[in-house]
Amino acid sequence: EDCHHQQTVTVLGATGSIGTSTLDVIARHPSRYRVHALTAHRSRDALLAQCRRHRPEVVVLGSEADAGWLRSRLIEAGLAIEVRVGTEALVEVAEASEVDVVMAAIVGAAGLLPTLAAVQAGKRVLLANKEALVMSGALFMDAVERHGATLLPIDSEHNAIYQCLPTEHRGGLSRHGITQLLLTASGGPFRGWSAEELATVTPGQACAHPNWSMGRKISVDSATLMNKGLELIEACWLFDARPDQVKVVVHPQSVVHSMAAYSDGSVLAQLGNPDMRTPIAYGLAWPERIDAGVAPLDLFQVARLEFESPDEELFPCLRLAREAMSDEGSAPVVLNAANEVAVDAFLTGRLGFTGIGELVARTRDALPVEAASDLGSILEADARARHEAIAWLNRR
Numbered sequence: 191e192d193c194h195h196q197q198t199v200t201v202l203g204a205t206g207s208i209g210t211s212t213l214d215v216i217a218r219h220p221s222r223y224r225v226h227a228l229t230a231h232r233s234r235d236a237l238l239a240q241c242r243r244h245r246p247e248v249v250v251l252g253s254e255a256d257a258g259w260l261r262s263r264l265i266e267a268g269l270a271i272e273v274r275v276g277t278e279a280l281v282e283v284a285e286a287s288e289v290d291v292v293m294a295a296i297v298g299a300a301g302l303l304p305t306l307a308a309v310q311a312g313k314r315v316l317l318a319n320k321e322a323l324v325m326s327g328a329l330f331m332d333a334v335e336r337h338g339a340t341l342l343p344i345d346s347e348h349n350a351i352y353q354c355l356p357t358e359h360r361g362g363l364s365r366h367g368i369t370q371l372l373l374t375a376s377g378g379p380f381r382g383w384s385a386e387e388l389a390t391v392t393p394g395q396a397c398a399h400p401n402w403s404m405g406r407k408i409s410v411d412s413a414t415l416m417n418k419g420l421e422l423i424e425a426c427w428l429f430d431a432r433p434d435q436v437k438v439v440v441h442p443q444s445v446v447h448s449m450a451a452y453s454d455g456s457v458l459a460q461l462g463n464p465d466m467r468t469p470i471a472y473g474l475a476w477p478e479r480i481d482a483g484v485a486p487l488d489l490f491q492v493a494r495l496e497f498e499s500p501d502e503e504l505f506p507c508l509r510l511a512r513e514a515m516s517d518e519g520s521a522p523v524v525l526n527a528a529n530e531v532a533v534d535a536f537l538t539g540r541l542g543f544t545g546i547g548e549l550v551a552r553t554r555d556a557l558p559v560e561a562a563s564d565l566g567s568i569l570e571a572d573a574r575a576r577h578e579a580i581a582w583l584n585r586r
């Protein structure tokens with residue numbers, strides 16, 4: 191490994207589930223990767239621990255109060271690490287000239303500006319923050335092209351599909367003999383539940399995912415199937431697919447991470463244990479392969495692979511997302527913003543589980559679809575949808 195040029199990495203959202211897994215992989219390969227910047231929103235204790243362990247040059251936090259606290263702790267520890275605050279600082283550590291690789295692992299719309307900045311600076315961008323791509327699809331993919339960024343999907347499904355596609359896959363799926371992308375879904379913790387049972391779901395139940403350990407927002411999205419809806423939109427942008435070319439397949443074992451079907455009848459799949467360090471290591475080292483710390487897949491222990499179709503009656507978020515992708519313009523922005531408001535309201539006890547899909551649908555119905563091709567109109571559509579969703583919550 192010593193013959194490699196050492197890559198300098200910024201981890202946006204370093205204290206989260208993906209951020210922590212990224213640092214775990216990086217720490218296994220100290221001669222290959224060096225940390226430039228780590229960022230967190232409020233998790234100052236976790237960020238301090240990461241400063242001790244990974245010795246970044248810069249860290250970013252969400253508030254001056256937390257930054258002041260961290261500066262004092264770093265001085266006590268004898269660590270010369272710059273502590274910065276806010277969105278502008280996030281953008282700067284994403285586009286800094288000394289940075290080669292940016293892991294985009296902030297959750298939600300808050301990650302849009304720094305992730306776009308990394309793309310516009312032509313970095314190798316490891317994309318976990320699917321909401322950023324859902325919001326800005328065309329603008330984002332144009333920027334990748336124009337600025338020569340290397341975009342590697344970290345979402346396990348998209349990483350799997352990427353591994354199953356020919357190296358050159360631009361210009362539409364059919365040009366490369368691909369007929370369909372098969373996006374696998376675990377089905378979430380409530381697969382097979384009745385409407386009555388779903389109405390009683392608590393945040394604790396929604397955040398206990400059977401196969402994956404993740405942040406709270408994506409855990410709720412997995413339970414409503416909105417995560418699969420966001421991933422459908424993500425797949426359309428990443429692989430130049432139409433919504434009808436992406437088929438969602440419920441696969442409770444979460445061992446097949448997704449598939450690509452070809453015109454000759456071949457179906458290529460990527461398999462592995464459900465551990466995000468595999469796609470993260472793939473993105474870091476591509477086109478090479480490195481150890482990710484993941485146990486080898488034991489097929490005899492898995493024994494059985496099952497596949498079924500999703501229930502879009504009980505889980506309307508998947509259908510809402512497909513419709514938003516077909517409606518284009520501001521529709522995916524509105525879908526994402528309304529969902530972020532709804533998930534937050536659910537997690538804080540102000541909205542029932544089945545209210546999430548209802549709030550997303552009502553917000554969509556209340557707002558006309560508008561053009562959203564530039565950053566200004568995207569941010570406006572996001573703000574309008576949040577305003578509308580919060581107003582509905584308050585009116586009830």
Ligand code: NAD
Nearest residue numbers: 203204205206207208230231296297300318319320404405
């Ligand atoms: P998480 O909640 O565990 O971590 C989120 C990170 O973002 C934390 O470091 C947090 O401090 C930071 N953050 C939160 N709000 C912020 C804000 N307003 N401004 C700046 N930073 C902020 O989330 P996660 O599970 O690691 O997911 C991160 C992203 O990766 C999400 O977009 C998610 O959909 C995607 N993703 C996650 C997984 C997974 O297994 N966890 C899998 C696929 C995709």
Ligand code: MG
Nearest residue numbers: 345346347421
């Ligand atoms: Mg996924």
